[in-house]
Amino acid sequence: MKLTDAKAQFISSWGAFGTHWGINRTMAQIHALLLISPDPITQDDIMEQLSISRGNVNMNTRDLIDWGLVERILIPGERKEFFTAEKDIWKVATQIIKERKKRELDPMLKLLSQLEQIEGDKKDKDVKQFVDTIAGIRKFGGQADKVLDVMIKADESWFLGSLLKFFK
Amino acid sequence: MKLTDAKAQFISSWGAFGTHWGINRTMAQIHALLLISPDPITQDDIMEQLSISRGNVNMNTRDLIDWGLVERILIPGERKEFFTAEKDIWKVATQIIKERKKRELDPMLKLLSQLEQIEGDKKDKDVKQFVDTIAGIRKFGGQADKVLDVMIKADESWFLGSLLKFFK
DNA sequence: ATATATTTTCAATAAATTTTGAAAATTCAA
DNA sequence: TTGAATTTTCAAAATTTATTGAAAATATAT
Numbered sequence: 001m002k003l004t005d006a007k008a009q010f011i012s013s014w015g016a017f018g019t020h021w022g023i024n025r026t027m028a029q030i031h032a033l034l035l036i037s038p039d040p041i042t043q044d045d046i047m048e049q050l051s052i053s054r055g056n057v058n059m060n061t062r063d064l065i066d067w068g069l070v071e072r073i074l075i076p077g078e079r080k081e082f083f084t085a086e087k088d089i090w091k092v093a094t095q096i097i098k099e100r101k102k103r104e105l106d107p108m109l110k111l112l113s114q115l116e117q118i119e120g121d122k123k124d125k126d127v128k129q130f131v132d133t134i135a136g137i138r139k140f141g142g143q144a145d146k147v148l149d150v151m152i153k154a155d156e157s158w159f160l161g162s163l164l165k166f167f168k
Numbered sequence: 169m170k171l172t173d174a175k176a177q178f179i180s181s182w183g184a185f186g187t188h189w190g191i192n193r194t195m196a197q198i199h200a201l202l203l204i205s206p207d208p209i210t211q212d213d214i215m216e217q218l219s220i221s222r223g224n225v226n227m228n229t230r231d232l233i234d235w236g237l238v239e240r241i242l243i244p245g246e247r248k249e250f251f252t253a254e255k256d257i258w259k260v261a262t263q264i265i266k267e268r269k270k271r272e273l274d275p276m277l278k279l280l281s282q283l284e285q286i287e288g289d290k291k292d293k294d295v296k297q298f299v300d301t302i303a304g305i306r307k308f309g310g311q312a313d314k315v316l317d318v319m320i321k322a323d324e325s326w327f328l329g330s331l332l333k334f335f336k
Numbered sequence: 337a338t339a340t341a342t343t344t345t346c347a348a349t350a351a352a353t354t355t356t357g358a359a360a361a362t363t364c365a366a
Numbered sequence: 367t368t369g370a371a372t373t374t375t376c377a378a379a380a381t382t383t384a385t386t387g388a389a390a391a392t393a394t395a396t
Contacts, residue, residue, distance in 0.1 A: 003295055006286045010302065013279055020190040020272050024384070038297035043343080053386045058344060079341060079394070087297075089304040104188050111181055118174045127171055129206035129255075134178065136257040192354070211373080221356045226374060247364075247371060337396105344391070354381070361374070366367105 007036060011050070022100070026052060027060040031069060031085060040073045040082035068095045090156035098152045105145060112138040175204060179218070190268075194220060195228040199237060199253060208241045208250035236263045258324035266320050273313060280306040 011032040018028025029050055034041070046057045061083055064070035069092060073082040086092055116134050120127040151159060179200040186196025197218055202209070214225045229251055232238035237260060241250040254260055284302050288295040319327060 001283070001286050003286055003288050003298060006283045007298065009279070010283055010298075013276065017272065017276055020268075022188040022190070026384075035301045036294075036298045038293045054343085055345075055387065056385055059385090062344090081343080087301065087304070089308045093308065100188075104185065108181065108185055111177070115169070115174045115178055118169050118171055120171050125206045126204075130171060130175065130178075130204045133203045133255065133257075136255070140257045140261065194354075222373085223357065223375075224355055227355090230374090249373080340393100340395080342391105342393070345389090346387100347389105348386085350383105350385070352381105352383070354379105356379075357376105359375090361372105363370105363372070365370090 010036065021096075022104075024060070026050070026056060027063055030057065030060050031064055034064075034070060034083060034085035035087065037084075040075070040084040042080045042082055044080070046083070067099050088156075094152050094154075097148055101145070101148050101152075105141060105148075109138060109141050109145065112141065178204065192228070194218070194224060195231055198225065198228050199232055202232075202238060202251060202253035203255065205252075208243070208252040210248045210250055212248070214251070235267050256324075262320050262322075265316055269313070269316050269320075273309060273316075277306060277309050277313065280309065 011029050014032035014035075015025040015029040018031070019025050021028075023031075030046055033046060033049055043054060043057050043061070046052075046061070047054055050057075061070060061072075064085075065072060070083055070085050073084050075082055086095070112134050116131060116138065118127070118130070122128055122131065179197050182200035182203075183193040183197035186199070187193050189196075198214055201214060201217055211222060211225050211229070214220075214229070215222055218225075229238060229240075232253075233240060238251055238253050241252050243250055254263070280302050284299060284306065286295070286298070290296055290299065
C-alpha cells in the first residue's frame with residue numbers, strides 16, 4: 001500500500017471511530033491528519049487535504065484546542081497560524097479521559113447523589129428499585145472515577161507496566 | 169424530590185449521557201426505564217412512559233437485546249412480550265465493554281496492523297511520522313485490549329478490590 | 337493611517353440521524 | 367383454518383447535527 005492511500009484510510013477510519021466516542025467525524029479527521037503530519041500545518045493545508053470549508057476547519061481546530069489535543073503554533077516570519085497535535089498516544093488518551101471525566105462522569109455522579117435522596121417509602125418496590133439502581137451506578141461510577149484519576153496522573157510506563165504485570 | 173420527578177430526571181439524563189457514548193438517546197432512555205423498573209414491562213408500557221412510537225420502541229429494544237443488556241421475557245398466560253434489563257451495574261459495564269471492544273477496538277487494531285506495512289522510504293519524514301503514529305496507537309490499543317479482556321472476565325469484587333488496593 | 341492578509345462568526349443550507357405510523361408479517365387461541 | 371392480538375418492517379417525515387461561505391472582525395506590514 002502507498003502512503004497516500006494509507007493516509008486516506010487512516011483519516012477516514014479515525015473519523016468513523018471518533019463518532020463512536022462522542023467526537024464528531026470532522027474533528028477526529030483533522031486530529032488524524034495532524035497526528036500523521038510531521039510538521040505544523042495551516043488552516044489552508046487542512047482545508048485542502050480534507051476538502052472542507054474554512055469555517056469548518058476553524059471551528060473544529062478550536063474544539064481540538066479546547067480538548068487539549070492540538071496546539072496553535074506561531075512561526076516567526078510567517079503570517080499564518082500553524083497547528084500541531086500531541087503525538088504521544090498515552091498523553092492523548094489521558095487527556096481525552098481527563099476531559100470526558102470532567103464533562104460527563106463528574107456531572108453524572110453529582111446528579112446521582114441528588115437523585116438518591118428521594119422521598120418515599122423504601123418498602124415500596126418501585127422506590128426500592130430506583131434507589132438501588134441509582135446507588136449501584138453511583139458506587140460503580142465513584143470507583144471508576146478513582147481509577148481514572150490515578151491513570152490521568154500516572155506516567156505511561158509505570159501505569160501499563162504495573163497493570164500488565166499485575167494481571168499476568 | 170418525588171419519585172416521579174426523580175425517575176423523569178434519571179431517564180432524561182441517562183439518555184443525554186448515552187449520546188456521548190455512541191448510543192442513541194432513546195435506546196439509553198429505554199435502558200434507564202428498564203433499570204428502574206422492578207418487574208418486566210411491555211412495549212406498550214415503554215411507549216406510554218416515554219411517549220414514543222411503537223416502531224421506535226421495537227427497534228431500540230431489539231438493539232438493547234443485541235447489546236446483551238436487555239432480555240425478552242415470556243410470562244405464561246400473557247399474550248404480550250415483556251422486557252427486563254440486567255440490574256447488576258458491573259455486569260452492564262462489562263457487557264458494554266465487551267461489545268464495544270468487539271465492534272470498535274478489534275477492527276481498528278486490525279486496520280492499524282495493515283496500515284503499518286506501507287511501502288516507502290523510512291527516512292522520508294512523512295513516512296516515518298505515519299509509521300510511528302500508527303505503531304504508537306497500535307501498541308497502546310493492544311495493551312488496552314489486554315486490560316479490557318481481564319476486566320471482562322473478572323468478577324467485580326475481585327477486580328475493583330484488587331485495583332483499588334493496588335492504587336491506594 | 338491604509339491596505340492586505342488572515343481568522344472568526346453565524347445565518348442559511350445540506351446531510352445525517354431518528355422517529356413515526358400504517359401496512360405486512362407473525363403468533364396464538366379457539 | 368380463521369381471526370384477533372401482537373410484533374416487525376420500512377418509506378416518509380421530522381428532527382438534530384454538521385457544513386458552508388460570505389461578511390465582519392482582527393492582525394500585520396508598509
